[in-house]
Amino acid sequence: MPSPRSSRERRAGGSSGRLEFLSLSQRGPAAPDSPSRRREPAGAAAAPLPEEDCMKLNPSFVGIALSSLLAIDLWASKRLGVCAGEGSAWGSARPLMKVIEVSGHGIPWLLGTFYGLCQSDSSAAREVLLNLLFALLLDLVMVAVVKGLVRRPRPTHNKMDMFVTISVDKYSFPSGHATRAALVCRFVLRHLVLAVPLRVLVVLWALIVSISRVMLGRHNMTDVLFGLLLGYALYGVVEHCWLSPATAPALFALWSH
Numbered sequence: 564m565p566s567p568r569s570s571r572e573r574r575a576g577g578s579s580g581r582l583e584f585l586s587l588s589q590r591g592p593a594a595p596d597s598p599s600r601r602r603e604p605a606g607a608a609a610a611p612l613p614e615e616d617c618m619k620l621n622p623s624f625v626g627i628a629l630s631s632l633l634a635i636d637l638w639a640s641k642r643l644g645v646c647a648g649e650g651s652a653w654g655s656a657r658p659l660m661k662v663i664e665v666s667g668h669g670i671p672w673l674l675g676t677f678y679g680l681c682q683s684d685s686s687a688a689r690e691v692l693l694n695l696l697f698a699l700l701l702d703l704v705m706v707a708v709v710k711g712l713v714r715r716p717r718p719t720h721n722k723m724d725m726f727v728t729i730s731v732d733k734y735s736f737p738s739g740h741a742t743r744a745a746l747v748c749r750f751v752l753r754h755l756v757l758a759v760p761l762r763v764l765v766v767l768w769a770l771i772v773s774i775s776r777v778m779l780g781r782h783n784m785t786d787v788l789f790g791l792l793l794g795y796a797l798y799g800v801v802e803h804c805w806l807s808p809a810t811a812p813a814l815f816a817l818w819s820h
């Protein structure tokens with residue numbers, strides 16, 4: 564690669580024998596025969612380079628740490644995507660993973676909760692199920708907002724053959740299944756009286772739904788981790804805004820038989 568010499572010196576046809584230095588903070592014009600310079604039409608003023616052609620020379624420590632984390636995330640998520648296709652290492656487990664996927668999908672949870680609400684014959688059940696419905700809707704809205712803001716594309720190895728999706732589901736951050744799994748898990752553990760083995764099963768279900776998102780190739784690990792945190796935090800919001808016959812009498816009047 565030719566050394567970056569000044570254009571005047573090149574026009575003069577040779578080196579003055581003096582060393583030249585290009586500091587990072589005072590970037591001079593690109594070397595005349597560098598790829599970026601070659602793209603400029605003759606006589607044109609130096610136009611800003613397209614973003615993909617620019618290299619940040621002094622990224623901050625946080626920038627480097629974040630880029631490294633994202634690189635590790637992409638690499639590890641791709642390696643863990645062992646059910647991403649029929650031909651993948653664990654491709655034969657893909658149908659089972661897709662059943663797990665449906666178990667954490669919004670539609671069965673919304674329909675199931677609504678059905679339970681219509682069938683409930685105690686005021687305690689109605690209160691819990693109404694709040695679960697509110698939690699599930701809040702979760703859908705929050706995930707849609709964050710996905711729409713962040714717009715992180717799904718991993719390239721994902722096959723988009725998911726059971727009913729909405730427009731923002733082309734994005735992957737955060738995982739809607741992971742938020743729902745964490746939210747429902749906290750909600751059920753808090754508001755359903757269950758024997759210990761069932762409580763353990765609920766936690767296991769939430770973990771398996773979350774891990775299956777990466778194994779199916781639907782998500783990177785950071786999508787799922789953030790989804791779990793968001794779902795966990797959303798439960799706090801639901802508890803804070805808890806709907807009861809005292810706080811929302813009109814809503815409860817709708818469901819009283």
Ligand SMILES: CC(C)=CCC/C(C)=C/CC/C(C)=C/COP(=O)(O)O
Pocket residue numbers: 668669670673703725726727728729732735737738739740741776781
């Ligand atoms: C009432 C209403 C708008 C229901 C929509 C239910 C629905 C289609 C939810 C989408 C669930 C879904 C596919 C989430 C994506 O999960 P990821 O884990 O892949 O982010």
